[in-house]
Every structure is written in structure tokens, then in C-alpha cells.
Amino acid sequence: MAIFDEELKALREQVLKLGSMVENAIRDSVKSLVERNSELAREVVKRDHLVNALDVAIDEECVRLIALRQPMARDLRLITTAMKITTDLERMGDLAVNIAERAIELNETPQLKPFVHIPKMAEITQSMVRDALDAYVAGCSRLPYEVIKRDDEVDEETVKNFQELLGYMIKDPKIIPLAVKRTYVAKYLERIADHATNIAEMVIYMCKGKMIRHMDSPERE
Amino acid sequence: MVTNRYIFEISNFSVYYGDFLAVKNISLNIHSNKITAIIGPSGCGKSTLLRSLNRMNDLIISSWVEGKAHFQGVDIFHKETDIIELRRRIGMVFQKPNPFPNSVYENVAYGPKIRGVKSKSELDGIVENALVRADLWKEVKDKLNESGMSLSGGQMQRLCIARSLAQNPEVILFDEPTSALDPISTANIEQLLQELQKTVTIVIVTHNMQQAARISNYTAFMYLGELIEFGETDSIFVNPQNKLTEEYITGRFG
Numbered sequence: 001m002a003i004f005d006e007e008l009k010a011l012r013e014q015v016l017k018l019g020s021m022v023e024n025a026i027r028d029s030v031k032s033l034v035e036r037n038s039e040l041a042r043e044v045v046k047r048d049h050l051v052n053a054l055d056v057a058i059d060e061e062c063v064r065l066i067a068l069r070q071p072m073a074r075d076l077r078l079i080t081t082a083m084k085i086t087t088d089l090e091r092m093g094d095l096a097v098n099i100a101e102r103a104i105e106l107n108e109t110p111q112l113k114p115f116v117h118i119p120k121m122a123e124i125t126q127s128m129v130r131d132a133l134d135a136y137v138a139g140c141s142r143l144p145y146e147v148i149k150r151d152d153e154v155d156e157e158t159v160k161n162f163q164e165l166l167g168y169m170i171k172d173p174k175i176i177p178l179a180v181k182r183t184y185v186a187k188y189l190e191r192i193a194d195h196a197t198n199i200a201e202m203v204i205y206m207c208k209g210k211m212i213r214h215m216d217s218p219e220r221e
Numbered sequence: 222m223v224t225n226r227y228i229f230e231i232s233n234f235s236v237y238y239g240d241f242l243a244v245k246n247i248s249l250n251i252h253s254n255k256i257t258a259i260i261g262p263s264g265c266g267k268s269t270l271l272r273s274l275n276r277m278n279d280l281i282i283s284s285w286v287e288g289k290a291h292f293q294g295v296d297i298f299h300k301e302t303d304i305i306e307l308r309r310r311i312g313m314v315f316q317k318p319n320p321f322p323n324s325v326y327e328n329v330a331y332g333p334k335i336r337g338v339k340s341k342s343e344l345d346g347i348v349e350n351a352l353v354r355a356d357l358w359k360e361v362k363d364k365l366n367e368s369g370m371s372l373s374g375g376q377m378q379r380l381c382i383a384r385s386l387a388q389n390p391e392v393i394l395f396d397e398p399t400s401a402l403d404p405i406s407t408a409n410i411e412q413l414l415q416e417l418q419k420t421v422t423i424v425i426v427t428h429n430m431q432q433a434a435r436i437s438n439y440t441a442f443m444y445l446g447e448l449i450e451f452g453e454t455d456s457i458f459v460n461p462q463n464k465l466t467e468e469y470i471t472g473r474f475g
Contacts, residue, residue: 209460
């Protein structure tokens with residue numbers, strides 16, 4: 001294999017590694033909330049600097065490859081896509097930290113009610129991140145389009161979660177501080193799903209050379 | 222005058238050297254006042270195609286052509302086409318700078334002189350104007366009587382461009398004009414081509430793909446005598462449609 005091909009393979013692997021770190025952060029942050037495990041939440045906060053470091057390392061590698069290899073066509077798109085994907089992944093990592101911070105706060109008081117929507121949102125969101133990155137590594141398929149569709153499910157759950165909590169808040173204003181924190185968590189997950197959608201859109205660009213961001217759904221296909 | 226958007230209209234055009242088919246059934250329109258780059262591996266027929274545009278291939282006895290090649294509506298290969306006039310309107314600059322073994326002034330004045338310009342003041346004007354347009358005037362205005370061969374490689378190449386411009390051409394064909402030059406001279410020539418494009422149509426054959434990407438508006442990729450892909454340079458280098466083009470420009474050929 002040519003050196004450049006090996007470098008591109010290594011780049012893909014680094015992006016995938018960053019992706020799995022972020023996926024774990026999302027899973028553990030939600031787990032720390034649902035299972036009331038503040039120790040795990042603190043772990044998530046502590047691990048975030050690894051995500052940041054890898055994000056920077058990937059960016060630097062991309063700049064180096066552009067400068068030294070002058071990539072063209074699909075190579076160029078692979079590298080520019082990596083740069084954009086890592087920005088989204090790093091933001092997802094930050095949002096997982098925010099979830100962990102809310103978990104630590106919420107774990108200090110008795111639980112308002114069992115979690116219904118949030119674990120479901122976390123599950124969909126994680127699958128979106130995983131599939132978007134699988135598509136990046138494996139190449140062109142229907143997968144990124146499926147990811148984009150799943151964003152709507154997350155949005156629906158966000159609304160349901162809010163409506164449910166609103167009912168609780170109206171009944172008992174004392175629980176507002178707790179309920180607001182829960183809506184925050186849902187909002188963070190909803191944002192994570194948006195970042196996963198960005199990744200899927202960039203993967204489609206990488207495959208087809210066509211930007212589908214900010215387009216209405218019929219044009220996207 | 223009605224200006225056509227295409228200065229060259231080529232269709233089902235083939236060039237043979239004896240029995241050997243060097244350019245295979247190419248159809249391609251070249252836009253006026255744009256830079257069109259022709260890229261492709263050695264032996265793909267790109268220079269043959271370029272040299273057909275002002276019939277430089279006539280010099281190769283065994284060569285013959287088929288199909289249509291029109292320049293501003295004129296059939297380039299028609300037996301009554303005035304080749305001298307055709308080559309005045311379509312200039313050419315080669316890989317190796319080839320000034321005449323003569324003064325800088327004479328190099329540029331040669332063309333106008335043989336087409337009958339006699340007045341010294343008119344010739345002076347043409348020479349200065351051509352050297353200014355070739356971005357060489359400042360460097361040579363005090364040594365117009367020195368030999369053209371005494372200039373640096375980059376300057377010699379700009380002298381050849383000035384020699385061509387003195388004929389007031391509509392097109393200049395460039396056959397790898399910078400492959401014998403250092404990076405700074407190359408950058409100067411590239412800058413110059415982009416300036417000239419406002420008044421002259423440019424067709425350039427280059428082995429340097431980054432050069433094609435940097436300066437051209439349109440790129441044609443040729444392989445084994447065939448035109449594989451032609452399009453706007455942006456799309457050829459970011460999102461080529463043909464697998465061969467993709468492999469060639471990403472350096473994974475063969």
C-alpha cells in the first residue's frame with residue numbers, strides 16, 4: 001500500500017476512535033444519570049480532555065496531509081470531511097460532559113420519577129453516531145440517509161419529555177429546579193443528534209460530492 | 222461582431238500518425254477567453270490535440286486527421302485555410318524557451334516585420350506593448366539590443382510569449398510552458414496567463430496537475446488518445462465523474 005493510502009487509513013481509524021470515545025461518553029453520561037452513579041459521571045467529565053486532544057491531533061494531521069500530499073477528488077473530500085466531523089464529535093463530547101454535570105447535580109436529591117424518554121433518546125442518538133461513523137469508514141450506502149431520518153425521532157422524544165415534565169411542574173412548582181435540569185439533558189441529547197445528522201450529511205458529501213445541508217428533504221435524495 | 226462562446230468547436234476529431242491513431246474521435250468545445258488545461262499521462266495524445274489546433278502537426282508528414290475542427294467557424298484543416306494567418310491568430314509557446322538567436326527587440330519585432338510593418342515608431346510601439354503584456358518590459362527595457370538568449374529561463378519564456386503577443390493572436394497554445402522553469406518563474410508565468418486570459422484564449426497542456434487546478438477554468442483529461450472527461454476545473458478536481466479521471470488525479474493510476 002502506498003504511503004498516502006496508509007496515512008488515509010490511519011486518519012479514518014483516528015476519526016473512528018474519536019467517535020467511539022464520544023459514543024462511550026454519551027452512553028456513560030446517561031447511565032450515570034439513570035443509575036444515579038455520580039462516580040461514573042465524574043469519569044465522563046475527566047475523560048473529556050482525551051476527546052479534545054484527539055480532535056486537535058486529527059485536525060493537525062488533516063492540515064499536514066493537505067499541505068504535503070495536495071489531495072484531490074475523493075481524497076480531498078475524505079480529509080475535509082474528517083476535519084468537519086471531528087468538530088461535531090468534539091461538541092458532542094462537550095454535551096456528554098454537560099449531561100454528566102447535570103447527573104451529578106440531580107443525583108444529590110431524590111429522583112423525581114423514573115426516566116422514560118431520556119434513555120430512549122440516548123439509545124437512538126448513540127446509534128446515529130455509530131452509524132454515521134460506520135458510513136464514513138465503510139463508504140457509500142443508505143446508512144447516512146437512515147441516520148438523518150432518525151433525527152426526527154429524537155426531536156419527537158424531546159417534545160414528549162418536555163410536555164411530561166411541564167405537567168409535573170404545573171402540579172408542583174417545588175420540583176421546577178429538578179424538572180428544568182431534566183429538560184436540559186433532553187436538549188443536550190437533541191443537540192447531539194443534530195451533530196450526528198451533520199456528520200451523516202458530510203458523509204453524503206464525501207461519497208457523492210454533493211452538499212445536502214440546508215436543503216429541503218426532496219432535494220436531499 | 223458576434224462573438225461565439227466557443228472559440229474552437231471540435232467534433233468526432235481523430236489524428237493519425239500513419240496507421241497509429243493518436244487522438245481518437247474527440248468532441249470538445251473550447252470557451253473563448255478562458256484557460257483550458259489538457260492533462261493526461263505521457264502519450265495520451267494531449268500534445269497532438271494541442272498541435273492540431275494551429276496545424277503544427279502538418280510538419281509531421283505521416284499525420285492526417287478526420288472529423289471536424291473549427292476555429293471561429295473556420296475549418297482548420299480545409300485545404301484553402303491560410304496556415305500562416307491561422308498561426309498568427311493562434312500562437313504557440315513550447316516547453317523549452319526558444320527565442321531566436323537575436324536581440325530581445327528583434328525577437329518581438331520579427332512577426333510584425335514579416336507581415337509588413339515597416340515604420341520604426343510603429344514597431345517600437347508593438348514591441349513595447351507586447352513586452353508590457355508579457356510582464357517583461359521593466360526587466361528588459363534597457364537591454365532591448367542584447368541577445369534574447371542571454372535572459373534567464375523564465376524571462377526567455379516570457380520573451381517567447383511577447384513574441385507571440387506581438388502578432389495580436391486570439392489564442393495562445395502552451396505546451397508545458399513551465400516544466401523547464403523554477404517555482405518562482407513558474408508562478409510568474411501562471412500569474413501572467415491569468416492576466417492574458419482577459420484578452421486571449423489559452424489552451425495549456427501540462428503534466429503538473431496542481432498547475433491545471435490553480436490556473437485553468439476548464440480541464441480536459443485524456444487517456445490513450447481518448448477524451449475521458451471534460452468539465453469545469455472545480456468539479457474535475459473536487460468531484461470527477463469518471464473513475465479513470467479520479468485515479469489519475471489522485472495519483473493512483475495503473
